[in-house]
Amino acid sequence: MYRLQAKKILSQNYIMDMNVNRKIVRHAGVKPGDWVVEIGPGPGGITRGILEAGAGRLDVVEIDSRFIPPLTHLAEAAENRMYINHNDALKCEIGDLWKDSPDRPSSENWLSEPPNMHVIGNLPFNIASPLIIKYLRDMSYRRGIWAFGRVPLTLTFQLEVARRICSPIACDSRSRISIMAQYISMPKIAFEISGSCFVPRPDVDVGVVRFEPRKSPLIDVPFEVIEKVCRQVFHYRQKHMIKGLKTLYPEEIADDLAHEVLRECRIDPTTTSIRLGVEQFGDIARIYYRQCLNMPGLFPYDYTKKRLTVAELAKKSDSLPPPMQNFPKAELPREGCKLRDFAIS
Secondary structure, rough: OOOOOOOHOOOEEEEHHHHHHHHHHHHOOOOOOOOOEEEEEOHHHHHHHHHOOOOOEEEEEEEOOOHHHHHHHHHHHOOEEEEEEEOOOOOHHHHOOOOOOOOOOOOHHHHOOOOEEEEOOOOOHHHHHHHHHHHHHHHHHOOOOHHHOOOOOOEHHHHHHHHHOOOOOOOOOOEEEEEEHHHHHEEEEEEEOHHHHHEEEOOOOEEEEEEEEEEOOOOOOOHHHHHHHHHHHHOOOOOHHHHHHHHHHHHHHHHHHHHHHHHHHHOOOOOHHHHHOOHHHHHHHHHHHHHHHHOOOOOOOOOOOOOHHHHOOOOOOOOOOOOOOOOOOOOOOOOOHHHHOOOOO
């Protein structure tokens, strides 16, 4: 009707098969009356599936102005259930869309059941990684849309990225994003979509990943600290993990501080990063966090920008890592506890 075509520069690939769109909505768990935020609706395929599922309210975030007219057409047919936000998903705070809505179905007690809310999106490949990091960071601080409770995410990624996110220990696909996603949520590949289902057809297949926020994160260290530790330790994937660990420190103290970490964590310095579990990354992050508190300027130190020393960085306002967040912890069941209840997806 509107003679629209996807833009390659925006990495746009849309699902025109309504059976696939409805399948995404089913796996997201949308039920009648639920509230949904959809990221990047484009021509509105998944949007239709969400409305068909009976969503009580749907907010869509779309950066491409060409798609506003067809989305407006859908909104007019949705009987005041759909709202259009012409915005960049990377800059839009999706929690603000609902913060002034007194009738939202929130569950602001993090430890209770998830609220009847969802975030869904067929993400452009070029923003998928930075956007999920942004959402995981907000999830860890329980801010934005996660101020309303443990809102689940259902997003599309290139299949290779989806497998990295859900990768188990000692798997070749394991990477920084594996740890970042799994310590704060329970990600799972819901199903795979052939590239032939998209218009235009991408060169890769796609994985639909559902993220369910954990009641208690597996690592109790600020998100930014964990992110930096994971980024550096995975920097040399095929080499001994101590080589990446040492990049957290200036050369003159790297050997001593890196070995201090490994000694306290009881980690073999000759192992590789993909063989470290989430708990081991947590141990490393805790000790590194302590070192950063004891040595102002260490946290912002970047081994690729050696022109600034730790002593010089200590004089800046961001010389220390972010403070710890004291959130209530989930209680373990007193009886009937099963190991599979605590397995990482």
